[in-house]
Amino acid sequence: MARSANPLLDANNRINRAMVDGVGGLQFTAQAPPGIGRLIRIPFYVTTSVAGFKPLSTTPVAAGGSGTSTTVPAICAESPNEAGSATAVTGTVQLQTPQISWATLRIVGFEAAVRYPVLPNGPVAQLCFSQLQIGGGANLFVHEDFAPADIYLSGQDSFAGLRDYPILKSPNVAQLNAQVVGPVGVTVSRINFSASLVCEILVDDNYGAHIPGAYARAGALVRQGGSFVNR
Amino acid sequence: MAYDDFGLDDDFGADDDGTDELGAMSERKLARLLRLRSKLVAQLPLVGPARQKAIKQKLMQIDRILAKSGYTAQKQAAATALAASGIEGVGGLSFQAMSPPGIGRLVRLPFYPVNATTNVTTAGGTSASSTVNPVFIEIPGVGTSGNAAHILQTPQISWATLRIVGFEVAQKLNCAIQNPGPILLVQDLKIGGGANLFTHEDFADADIYSADQPEFCGLRDYPILKSPNTAVVTVQMLDDVVGESMTVSCSLLCEVLVDDNYGAHIPGPYARGGSLVRQGGSFVNR
Numbered sequence: 001m002a003r004s005a006n007p008l009l010d011a012n013n014r015i016n017r018a019m020v021d022g023v024g025g026l027q028f029t030a031q032a033p034p035g036i037g038r039l040i041r042i043p044f045y046v047t048t049s050v051a052g053f054k055p056l057s058t059t060p061v062a063a064g065g066s067g068t069s070t071t072v073p074a075i076c077a078e079s080p081n082e083a084g085s086a087t088a089v090t091g092t093v094q095l096q097t098p099q100i101s102w103a104t105l106r107i108v109g110f111e112a113a114v115r116y117p118v119l120p121n122g123p124v125a126q127l128c129f130s131q132l133q134i135g136g137g138a139n140l141f142v143h144e145d146f147a148p149a150d151i152y153l154s155g156q157d158s159f160a161g162l163r164d165y166p167i168l169k170s171p172n173v174a175q176l177n178a179q180v181v182g183p184v185g186v187t188v189s190r191i192n193f194s195a196s197l198v199c200e201i202l203v204d205d206n207y208g209a210h211i212p213g214a215y216a217r218a219g220a221l222v223r224q225g226g227s228f229v230n231r
Numbered sequence: 232m233a234y235d236d237f238g239l240d241d242d243f244g245a246d247d248d249g250t251d252e253l254g255a256m257s258e259r260k261l262a263r264l265l266r267l268r269s270k271l272v273a274q275l276p277l278v279g280p281a282r283q284k285a286i287k288q289k290l291m292q293i294d295r296i297l298a299k300s301g302y303t304a305q306k307q308a309a310a311t312a313l314a315a316s317g318i319e320g321v322g323g324l325s326f327q328a329m330s331p332p333g334i335g336r337l338v339r340l341p342f343y344p345v346n347a348t349t350n351v352t353t354a355g356g357t358s359a360s361s362t363v364n365p366v367f368i369e370i371p372g373v374g375t376s377g378n379a380a381h382i383l384q385t386p387q388i389s390w391a392t393l394r395i396v397g398f399e400v401a402q403k404l405n406c407a408i409q410n411p412g413p414i415l416l417v418q419d420l421k422i423g424g425g426a427n428l429f430t431h432e433d434f435a436d437a438d439i440y441s442a443d444q445p446e447f448c449g450l451r452d453y454p455i456l457k458s459p460n461t462a463v464v465t466v467q468m469l470d471d472v473v474g475e476s477m478t479v480s481c482s483l484l485c486e487v488l489v490d491d492n493y494g495a496h497i498p499g500p501y502a503r504g505g506s507l508v509r510q511g512g513s514f515v516n517r
Contacts, residue, residue, distance in 0.1 A: 028330035030337070032501045033396040033447045033484065036509070040430040040449040041439045056414060056469035058377035071433040074414040076471035098432065103451075105430075113438035115411035154438060157445055190471055192411040194436035206426045207452040208512025 037201030037210035041111065042168075043073035044095035044176055044195040052083025052180065053093040056192065063187070070098065077191040079125040079182035090180045092130075095195060101170040102205040106216050107134065109159040109198030110141075110176075112152045117189040125182035127191050132162070135172030140164055146179055149193070159198065165216055168199065261302060268293050335487030335496030339399065340456075341365035342383035342464060342481040350378045362386070369413070369468035370476040377413070377469035383481055389458040390491040394502050395422065397447045397484030398429075398464070400437040406475040413470035413477050414438075420450070423460030426513075428452055434467065437481075447484065453502055456485065 046055050046068050054061045054076050055069035061076045064084045075095075083090045114127055128146040131139050140162045141147065152160050168174060174197055182188055200212035214220060271286050271293075278286065344353045344367040347360045354364030361367070369378050398420055406412035416434035419427055428450045429435065439448050456462060468477050486498040500506060 027327045029327050030330050030332040031446065032332075032499055034449045035501045035506050036449070036453045037451060038449040039446070040451065041435060043431050043435045056377065056471060058371070058375045058379075058469065060376040060473050061471040072416065072469065073434060074416060074436055074469055100430070103430070113436050115414070117409045117411050119408035121409040155444055189409050190411055192414055192471060194414070194438065196435070196439060199430070201430065201451060204451055204512060206513050208509035210509050
């Protein structure tokens, strides 16, 4: 008499039947807020005046415009020629986060919102980032030099990784370099952008200590060796 | 005491010696034994000492039979894990469908342009306020590339207690196709004069909170919003050129905790007690 003799196979069959014949393995999900103090953003502001990078204001940006701002993170980046550069790149501008005296944060990501024109009036100028550093520490980007901002675009399905998830605590700030690559001798469309750190609030003077997301808890931060391990 | 006292037969319904010709237990018998075992375990705390003793003996006997047949809890768990990992059958492919969040969850409460601001058009008109329609259009004046910062405010919701879990912005640009377009900035999201819920003390790009983003951005706290308190936020539109505009609406993302008409709801897991644990801080005991 043929019978199913093995309980292990039988268990498999039951489960597979449930997944394929029954509910079909269909799961339902709803997008949820991340929880208090998780995945918050800290904007970068222009702290060095470099031709071709100007914080937006109620006054139109002139060619070769430059400026700094500690309150407006929205930045207009011009193509190299409009910025007065005779090469294919603009100068390198340094962006910086403010000192956050009222909280201890763990950096878990970096994100940029970049507005390119719908129909550029020539070759598209490209915004690039390099050297994401906290308090003068080692570069958090894997690329030692510049990389296109597209890697870190907000709106992506996933966050780009970083080499480490360091603590950001006042008076330390995060710094970042930006540059635009574009055609030589031709002024093309501008780029408006902003950049932000993605952080977890560990301790907030006003709202208390939070539990960070699973990706930023002790168990997820295990590592071995390296110069900066004991920070 | 006979097993019949529990409505059971004395050989647990086994066929002959309970094994097939290969010495393994049949599927039917295994299922029957597991069912019987569950029933006995459930009865255990409900009966007197004498019956408890009998049930324990019977459980031991069942366990012996199961062990003899090669069935163990570990093997069952391993089989489940193997099947679930997709080695057999579904091949590791799982399907997800976006679902509604559940009643009273992730509701949106609009902010209204309650202050008249120059060059900001609302349902009330140009440079006028509106407390009935949240949409406003930023149209900078001649020769300027932006407008002054202005306040938006939620209405008093007297019929519900809400927990704020997020903030969202919907924006539509009008710009020349060769231009990147204007940017909306936001700052100072506050409830009833409390501390800023944004982490940024100054302006940040509203794109962080865009309704088009695949994920929600976090806030410093998930406070309760209860009438007469309202939420306020400051917005400003800026651009690098003149002649462009932006149509905007902003909303609070909330969980309805208590609704006068529809009762008390269970909030999403991100807004339940276990997810809101924290220590210290000036505002923790609110």
